[in-house]
Amino acid sequence: MNDLTQGKPLKVILAFTVPLIIGSFFQLAYNFADSMIVGQILGQTAFASVGATGSITFLILGFAQGLTAGLSIVTAQRFGAKDYDGLKRSFVHGLSLSLGVGLVLTVLALTFLHPLLELMQTPAELIDQSQAFLTAIFGGAIFTVLYNYLSNVIRALGDAKTPLYALIFACLVNVFLDFSFILNFHMGVFGAGLATIIAQALSVGLLVLYIHFKLPYFQLKREDLKLNKKDLQRHVSIGFPMGFQASIIAIGSLTLQVALNKLGTDAIAAASIATRTDQLAMLPMMNLGQAISTFTAQNYGAKKYHRILEGLKQSLIVNLAWSVFYAILLITFADFFSALFIANASQNVLNLASTYYVINGICYWVLAILFSLRYFIQGLGKSFAPTLAGFMELVFRAIVAIVGLIYFGFPGVAAASPAAWFGSVGVLVPTAIKLSRKLKNGEKV
Template sequence: MLKKFIALFGAQDMTVGGPFMCLLKFSVPLLIGNIAQMLYFTIDSIVVGKYMGDAALAAIGVSSPIQNLFLVFFMAIGSGVTVMVAQYFGAKDFRNVGGTIGNSITLIIIMSVLITAVATPLSAAMLRAVATPPETFDMAKIYLEILFIGTAGNGFYNILAGILRGLGESVFPLAVLLVSVLLNAGLEIWFVAGLGWGMPGAAWATVIAQTVSAAACLFKILRMRSIVKIEPGMLKLRRGIVRHIVRLGVPTGLSMGVMFFATIIVQSLINSMGYLVTAAITAMFRLDGFAVLPSQTFSMSASTFTGQNIGAGKMDRVKKGTWTVFYMCLVFTVTMVACMLIFGRHLLGLFTTTESVIDMGMGFIQVMVAGYIAMVVSNTFSGVMRGAGDSMGPMWISIATNVILRVPLSYGIAHFTKSAAHPNGDPNSPFIALSAAIILGALITIIYYRKGNWRNKSIVQPRQSALPEAEATA
């Protein structure tokens, strides 16, 4: 059974075959993997919420945006490396595939040391800066400190899994992630419920599971010697490779950083509304993650498909693949959102038994429906442009919508909706602003995509096929 699954969904050369089947075979394991990734964090919240209460659940919600802000450095490296690996793989330039992977490993080590050294001692100050409720402060502090200490496991897993996807291999990262989810769940229940370690137990369970996942992905890459031969000399940073990683990755990392920074600013507003609101938003965002999964998954698929085909000089396939990704993503997203609307109350009840928290969570989901659909547009076309080597356009769009619109609008709506029941504003305010920002971002993304400048951003000279595609794949 496993062999049949690997044969069907294993490493994909997306430069040949029908775009729909290529993308489906690549995306299905990736989608399952992303669902597993969400289960990873969802189980964390369920165990903490059930065994430690709403204040502990809120502590995880307060900590997440701060942790994500530092993980942006890994996202930047991973984004650039994945595109480079996909393009070099499409061009059959295996020497540069190995050099890119070797340099990325060195960069991960450097960034892990820096993040641990800088972020860990600043945890308390950052939590104070976002007005963390006193009921959650101590729990959030210890949770955040442990995650920063173990940040290398997170960085290595996410970047190495991205490299494997750039090579068209999505089954192995899926298998590793599924094992990691089970390991994390088992350790979480043991540490928190069994040993009574509380928040430190939840944090250490996550760190251990991520580290095991990273080690497995590294082992897999080192074994792929027919494609990748990592030699010690490849670990030495090369100016040309690092320059490409920076050019391709920093815009994506910066846009994500801006988004997370905006989230932290909005988090301060949320925290001022009380820990029950923070708990409701934490629970809702665990479900929200499933609604945005299709967009994130198919954005990655679009990047890999585009990168490989631009490297192979097959721009016609890129256009076909773009619309194929869009329609696939739309179907999956609508399905996920419908499930959230129908089963939302039962799902939120997994995190808390407090009715007011569940009511708020359902309200947040309903406000975000239009934003989820608009996200299909933004992520699909942004994924194509990033795969082509254009990260600047999506970056500026993200900055404009998250900073110029989302943050002021959140505070503005909160200010004008203050009441006796909600002295710091309506808890729906951040979600109304977020949905509006996503919709505007989708409109701008369509305009930028249609201009077509992204088509000339490739880092490789495309290979020209001697035969038309139909003949070459016959």
């Protein structure tokens, strides 16, 4: 375990962030392995069919990811306050909510999958393969939800390394199964999705074993398996708004995907490439934000308010520096990044992807601010402002995607995400300033 209430703020935040970054790159390797193997072996159409599923996956599983992150904030605050009885109750309530939500999401996703693909106007040549891939992914959604919850509560105790080890193992399994299912068993994109879910299930198994043998805080007896109204309300009040926040953002992504679908397969393929390179930019910023959240939650529980502000300021500077560096790298070597995903991609696809890089890359600094402030506010247990910021992302992304499609084509649609970042930051900045003033004065927020 790692107590983030001790030591120099930036040093402990970065030490916590590094395993998160490594873990996220391995998590990204799940998607990259699927995409690269599908693109290189099955071709551009199969690659586009997988790419067309990203916003739907985000809509369904993004809710669970936001929910589990919110549930773990309560855990981190109680760990920082040394409230170990409350810590165990937090685990019981969070686990119960995660299991329930995971089962509900599985049923809903599989029931409405085909109508949702049609509603998004997925091109006819892609829809069957898109449905096959998503059937595998959503069929095992419970494992994805459990992995996210168990990882988040372990990180809430300051341990970012154990979820990383489980993820590395699962990633290696995923790549092996990708090749086996696609090359040897000829299972197509369904095999790619199935490989991901099997690997995710194995990572859950490893985390369960770790908790059983190493974490007395979370080792449960029959008498621990009780829910009470007060704890349930506390977890729901933070977890569900964060889940809805992710879903609101995902709805904006669905609007963006619909606009791309109207532009045809080349635009979908280019955007699929570009969004994956976007993830390379976002992950370090998001991971540093997640570290800020845990750091903030633990220190808020320990009532070390000035320490929170010092850590936030220093982390924000680091995030801004990364955003500028990566933008320069991506725009300079655009074709190299694009060639990672599709063999012999058409020149039109490469040109469209490069356009996307420029439009998004010059606005990464806004994204750095967004991640830093959103996670800072969430770490304090405040959910309204991040949820409102997510709603603003939806509005800005949808409006710009629709207007951009009509008047500017692909460049207009590509500008939708930067517009969404500006809309979100417009809510987060004044909220963060208000909360920071209270913390500076030694007041609870």
